[in-house]
Amino acid sequence: MIMNNNRPIRSYVKRQGRLTKAQKNAIELHGRNYLIDFQDELISFDNLFEKNLPIVFEIGFGMGGATFQITKDNPEKNFIVTDVHQPGIGNLIKLCAVDSLENIKIIQHDGLEVLRTMFTDYGLLGINIFFPDPWHKKRHNKRRLINKDSLELFSKKIMVGGMLHIATDWEPYAIEIIDLIRQDSDYEIINNDFNQRPNFRPETKYESRGMRLGHKVWDILAKRR
Numbered sequence: 001m002i003m004n005n006n007r008p009i010r011s012y013v014k015r016q017g018r019l020t021k022a023q024k025n026a027i028e029l030h031g032r033n034y035l036i037d038f039q040d041e042l043i044s045f046d047n048l049f050e051k052n053l054p055i056v057f058e059i060g061f062g063m064g065g066a067t068f069q070i071t072k073d074n075p076e077k078n079f080i081v082t083d084v085h086q087p088g089i090g091n092l093i094k095l096c097a098v099d100s101l102e103n104i105k106i107i108q109h110d111g112l113e114v115l116r117t118m119f120t121d122y123g124l125l126g127i128n129i130f131f132p133d134p135w136h137k138k139r140h141n142k143r144r145l146i147n148k149d150s151l152e153l154f155s156k157k158i159m160v161g162g163m164l165h166i167a168t169d170w171e172p173y174a175i176e177i178i179d180l181i182r183q184d185s186d187y188e189i190i191n192n193d194f195n196q197r198p199n200f201r202p203e204t205k206y207e208s209r210g211m212r213l214g215h216k217v218w219d220i221l222a223k224r225r
């Protein structure tokens with residue numbers, strides 16, 4: 001992790017978003033079925049889910065609409081997903097509770113820390129990162145979630161044959177990510193047309209906003225060698 005005066009440089013800003021009544025209710029009524037606490041140690045996922053299935057991890061689900069859809073579409077996988085903002089957490093719990101989904105758990109914490117401390121190496125089927133904050137300004141580039149170090153961390157946690165899936169609507173960031181992945185012998189990029197959204201990834205809220213602004217979208221699918 002990049003440090004500044006011994007403090008980690010975070011890829012997010014803590015905002016005090018206001019919860020709607022429905023989000024608050026969802027957390028109160030169903031939080032115990034979906035939330036797991038951050039722990040500063042390895043955890044066993046054996047009895048965490050209704051069924052023991054391969055696990056896909058996500059960093060930064062935002063309001064959670066696409067994450068909910070992916071979870072619902074893939075009952076043969078379990079999902080552990082992270083974000084730091086409470087309204088999105090309430091919203092995702094609300095969506096999952098309506099369909100009584102049993103294959104998703106949510107951790108409200110920095111996803112990089114979760115990955116580093118709670119997961120054994122080479123245990124994940126995949127990692128999804130959809131529309132990481134672009135941190136456009138040069139002086140903010142160091143806050144970007146995806147860099148050489150985090151790609152190394154991801155490759156340590158994904159099993160051979162598993163998949164890292166990244167999407168972004170910020171061209172310079174996309175190019176940087178593609179270059180970094182190509183330089184890393186642990187990955188093989190498997191899609192040819194980066195501007196073609198795979199049909200298994202629903203459009204996300206942040207993506208819709210970017211497209212309204214005329215941004216192109218990049219999907220990068222990198223297989224763990």
Ligand SMILES: C[S@@+](CC[C@H](N)C(=O)[O-])C[C@H]1O[C@@H](n2cnc3c(N)ncnc32)[C@H](O)[C@@H]1O
Nearest residue numbers: 011012060061062083110111130131204205206
């Ligand atoms: C630009 S938004 C995109 C949200 C969503 N994936 C979408 O496409 O609509 C990025 C999200 O990543 C979250 N985020 C950034 N860094 C994170 C980290 N280290 N751990 C967990 N979440 C993070 C932010 O809180 C924010 O909700």
